[in-house]
Amino acid sequence: MAQSVWHEDEAFWDTFEGYVFAPEVIEKAPAQIDHLLSLLDLPDDGVVGDVPCGVGRHAVELADRGFRVTGVDATASYLSRASERARERGVSERTEFIHEDMRDVSRPNEFDAIINLYTSFGYFEDRADDERTARNFYDSLRPGGTLFMSLTSKETLAGKFEQRTWDERDGTYFLEEHEITDNWSWMENRWIVVTDEAVQEFTVSHRLYSAYELTTLLQRVGFEDVSVYGNLDGDPYDENAAHLVIVATK
Known part of the structure; x- marks a missing residue:
């Protein structure tokens, strides 16, 4: 499947x-x-x-x-x-x-x-x-x-783009990596959540x-x-x- x-x-x-x-x-x-x-x-x-x-x-x-x-x-x-x-x-x-x-x-x-x-x-x-x-x-x-x-649009993202960001909430860490691809038409993101028990990772993507x-x-x-x-x-x-x-x- x-x-x-x-x-x-x-x-x-x-x-x-x-x-x-x-x-x-x-x-x-x-x-x-x-x-x-x-x-x-x-x-x-x-x-x-x-x-x-x-x-x-x-x-x-x-x-x-x-x-x-x-x-x-x-x-x-x-x-x-x-x-x-x-x-x-x-x-x-x-x-x-x-x-x-x-x-x-x-x-x-x-x-x-x-x-x-x-x-x-x-x-x-x-x-x-x-x-x-x-x-x-x-x-x-x-x-x-x-x-x-x-x-979020191409124009608004261009003014605030960060390749890596992270946040912490109640002992859980959220990390993101961002990449602009396909001539500024697509956004590839790597989202990671870190807890005491595990590390989970997802790929998140969308059109710009x-x-x-x-x-x-x-x-x-x-x-x-x-x-x-x-x-x-x-x-x-x-x-x-x-x-x-x-x-x-x-």
Whole structure:
């Protein structure tokens, strides 16, 4: 049996859950949703897709504000955390969590908005899979609906690239090595977690997009109005940009 790629490996996501979704990351969700909503024009009872939703930090926050939310993720354990979080916040009736690969999720004309955050686009080696995912986003939006994306781009990465980084959390060490390949179109990462019991290593890779390239892709699948920002505050996408933020309207 062929070995699954990193983003299909539940062991990877389970191992790095406490790193990727550290408490300080979870705590940022309310402020991030504040900024996101300031850039969107959503009805008070709007329907939102969170793809992928991870452990549900944004999905539950949106549901707590009255929206109906469908969270999609390929990691079953994360969906369990998301469902638990929704129950704890008392918003289970406004949330739905689906165990599915985002390449396969299409719900025609269902959502007022779809959010794709935390550099969760470009995992797939075949560019056609990225376009397929973007087309699913487009098809799943209602007319006038909006896609909101936030990710690290070529431009923002170039200004802060570090070949090696490390972090320590509660006695566990997380080490990363980064390499830009294929003429700045692909990022190869070596992620290592060191505990008293074991050392685990994973290879993590994803495509890098420039603002122009991602805008062009979204226009190709049907989005006509695509706006680009440099952060969640809606500041210009210039040399000071922290992230690539895309707001694309169907």
